[in-house]
Amino acid sequence: MGVTLKDVAQRAGVSIKTVSNVVHGYEHVTPEMRQRVNKALEELNYQPNLPARYLRKGRVSILALAIPFLTNPYFSDIGKAVINAATARSYTVLIDSTDGERSKETLVINGMYPHLIDGVILSPLALEAEDLQERRVTVPLVLLGERLFNVPYDHVVIDNVAAAKLATQHLISLGRKRIAAIGAQGVSAGDTARLRLQGYREALVEAGMSWNPDLVIRSLEYDRIDGIRAMHQLMELETPPDAVFCFNDLLALGAMRALYEGSYRVPEDVAVIGFDDIKESAFSVPSLSTIAPNKQQIGDLAVSFLLDRIEETYSGPPRQTQAPFQLIVRESTAGRHA
The missing domain is CATH 3.40.50.2300 (Response regulator)
Structure with missing residues (x-):
């Protein structure tokens, strides 16, 4: 039998809930508590039980990121930022390239099914508002960039x-x-x-x-x-x-x-x-x-918004936020x- 959250909690001297909050990347944990838990996780070589999570919550812990061009270093950097943010929350990221084509972007928002992924982060170049209005699936979606505004999805942009x-x-x-x-x-x-x-x-x-x-x-x-x-x-x-x-x-x-x-x-x-x-x-x-x-913050915000929807910790109106620049x-x- 593998190491459990209870084992980690006993080693760190904290509650199981605190260990769970750290493992899932929730921010309302004090730095001292987070350090103690992370030390115990490392010492015990804790590995999350992903199959059990799927059976319990109906999720696969996989996100999809669709960017226009893999060859553009900016989008590669965004991909790395999203992967870093998702990994910290025990999620895996699958990356797709749309070449900025409307047909491929439409396939991204309609052609990925809940049993394959838990949510999608999309940086569209050609998608139109009506494409989103006609969306046929309910997998949570977060948008990046300035292509679309005033659509019913969480959105991360820069000014x-x-x-x-x-x-x-x-x-x-x-x-x-x-x-x-x-x-x-x-x-x-x-x-x-x-x-x-x-x-x-x-x-x-x-x-x-x-x-x-x-x-x-x-x-x-x-x-x-x-x-x-x-x-x-x-x-x-x-x-x-x-x-x-x-x-x-x-x-x-x-x-x-x-x-x-x-x-x-x-x-x-x-x-x-x-x-x-x-x-x-x-x-x-x-x-x-x-x-x-701030590309890392763009990735952090996109993953945070998406997991809020996936894990049902937020069900309010669509959010739009601006990442900083310098x-x-x-x-x-x-x-x-x-």
Whole structure:
């Protein structure tokens, strides 16, 4: 017979309920109690009895995470954050990639059944509100990102307008006068791009700077090659920009490559800032200034919301919360002294 919660409680000198709260990741346990329980769990090599949990509660302790692109480091980071948060609550995470296609996202919300998973976390790019209204299954669902608002599901976002505004204000504070933007989108699925463009424009207007559409380059894709192509368009202008806000780090890395090939210096000739704070940004040459969403908190909030629904500890109206972000200043805007 394996180690039980009762065995752990006796070793730690606490109640079985306290051990259960720690094992399930509930926050209302004092740090001292949590430390005692975790020490006892480790000493006794406690392993949760997942088959028994399923028979008792009708749950399999498996969550699904559906992201648009596995190759985008930002979504890989989100996946890791979700896995960390779920593991701490004794749940396993299955990851699926939708390629940002509506048909695949619809399959995610309708095609996964309760006997396979307990809940779904989805970062949609193409899903429409009516797809959710026509949803045929009752598996709990949490949404990530800015694609859909005012839908009856818990939702974790960041304030993209404020974040983009902060990035642009940083470039303005450096005395840059012709600030370009790479990543605008004219498609219905481009909600994140629309919000970041709004923040960029608001920062310019508040600084008394004119809005120049020639300095805004659209990009349907957000990879490095797209940043190279967009930067080449800007370099071909009669008066190129002296700063660029890219709507993600991959675009920014591509833009810096194009500037290097064009014999422009970064940041002396053109300052560059990105968005996402992927690990590559800290190791590029020059290192990339960026907006860093708190990805671990995004994962923590998404898993917490989902388990509240799965374990029926919350049955109230849908919740929407914003995860924090911060400006990371590196060499691409501040020079080598950064």
